[in-house]
Amino acid sequence: MQIEFDILTLFPEMVEGFFASSMLARGQKNGLIDIRTHQLRDWTTDKHNKTDELPYGGGAGMVMKPEPIFAAVEQLRRPQTKVLYLAPDGVPLSSRLARELVQEEHLILLSGHYEGVDQRVRDELVDLEVSIGDYVLTNGTLAAAVVVDCVSRFIPGFLGDEKSLTEESFMSTLLGFPQYTRPADFRGMRVPEVLLSGDHAAIAKWRREQQIAKTKQLRPDLLDH
Numbered sequence: 148m149q150i151e152f153d154i155l156t157l158f159p160e161m162v163e164g165f166f167a168s169s170m171l172a173r174g175q176k177n178g179l180i181d182i183r184t185h186q187l188r189d190w191t192t193d194k195h196n197k198t199d200e201l202p203y204g205g206g207a208g209m210v211m212k213p214e215p216i217f218a219a220v221e222q223l224r225r226p227q228t229k230v231l232y233l234a235p236d237g238v239p240l241s242s243r244l245a246r247e248l249v250q251e252e253h254l255i256l257l258s259g260h261y262e263g264v265d266q267r268v269r270d271e272l273v274d275l276e277v278s279i280g281d282y283v284l285t286n287g288t289l290a291a292a293v294v295v296d297c298v299s300r301f302i303p304g305f306l307g308d309e310k311s312l313t314e315e316s317f318m319s320t321l322l323g324f325p326q327y328t329r330p331a332d333f334r335g336m337r338v339p340e341v342l343l344s345g346d347h348a349a350i351a352k353w354r355r356e357q358q359i360a361k362t363k364q365l366r367p368d369l370l371d372h
C-alpha cells in the first residue's frame with residue numbers, strides 16, 4: 148500500500164461512485180491506494196445526530212461542531228497521519244503540492260459544509276488547509292475527491308504508463324498541445340500535416356510552438372517565472 152485516504156464528510160454518497168470508477172478503482176484493486184469514506188454523523192453522540200450549530204457572534208449560516216470531528220480524527224489518525232481540511236481559503240492545490248502529499252502514508256481529508264468548521268478544529272487538528280480553486284462549492288467533498296485523484300496519479304505504477312508523468316513534469320509550466328487521432332480527415336477537418344509526416348523532430352517542434360502559443364493566450368501568468 149502506497150497511501151491511505153480517509154475522507155470525513157456529511158455526504159459520502161457524493162464520491163463513492165467516483166472512487167469505484169476507472170483508475171481509482173484499479174489503484175485500489177492493485178493495492179496501491181486505500182480509500183475509505185466515512186459519514187461524520189457516525190461520530191455524533193446526541194439523539195438528533197447534530198453536526199452543526201449557530202455561529203457565536205451571530206451571522207449567516209451554520210458552523211460545524213467540533214465534537215464529532217475531534218472524535219473521528221482521534222479515532223482514525225496515527226502518529227504519521229496528515230490531516231487536510233478542504234476549504235476555499237486554503238492553499239491552492241497544484242501538481243507540486245500533490246507530489247509532496249504523495250510522500251505521505253496516510254491522509255485524512257476533512258470536508259467542510261455550511262460556513263465551515265469551528266476554528267478550534269482548524270487550530271488543533273488540521274495540518275494543511277487546501278483549496279481546489281477560487282470559487283465556493285456547496286461542500287468540500289468534491290474537493291477531497293479531487294485531491295485523492297490528483298495525488299494518486301503520482302504513485303509510481305499508478306498510471307501504468309510512466310511516460311505520461313515524465314512528459315507532464317517537463318511541460319509543467321506550459322499548457323498541453325493539441326491531440327488528434329483517426330480519421331485524418333473528419334468532415335473536411337484535417338489533422339495537421341506535420342503529425343502525419345513521421346518527422347519526430349518536426350512534430351516535437353510543432354507541439355512546443357503550440358504549447359507556447361496557447362499558454363501565452365490563456366495563461367500568460369505561467370510564463371512569468
Ligand code: ADE
Nearest residue numbers: 233234235278279284290
Ligand atoms: N469547499 C468549498 N469550496 C471549496 C474549494 N474551492 N476548495 C476546497 N474546498 C472547498
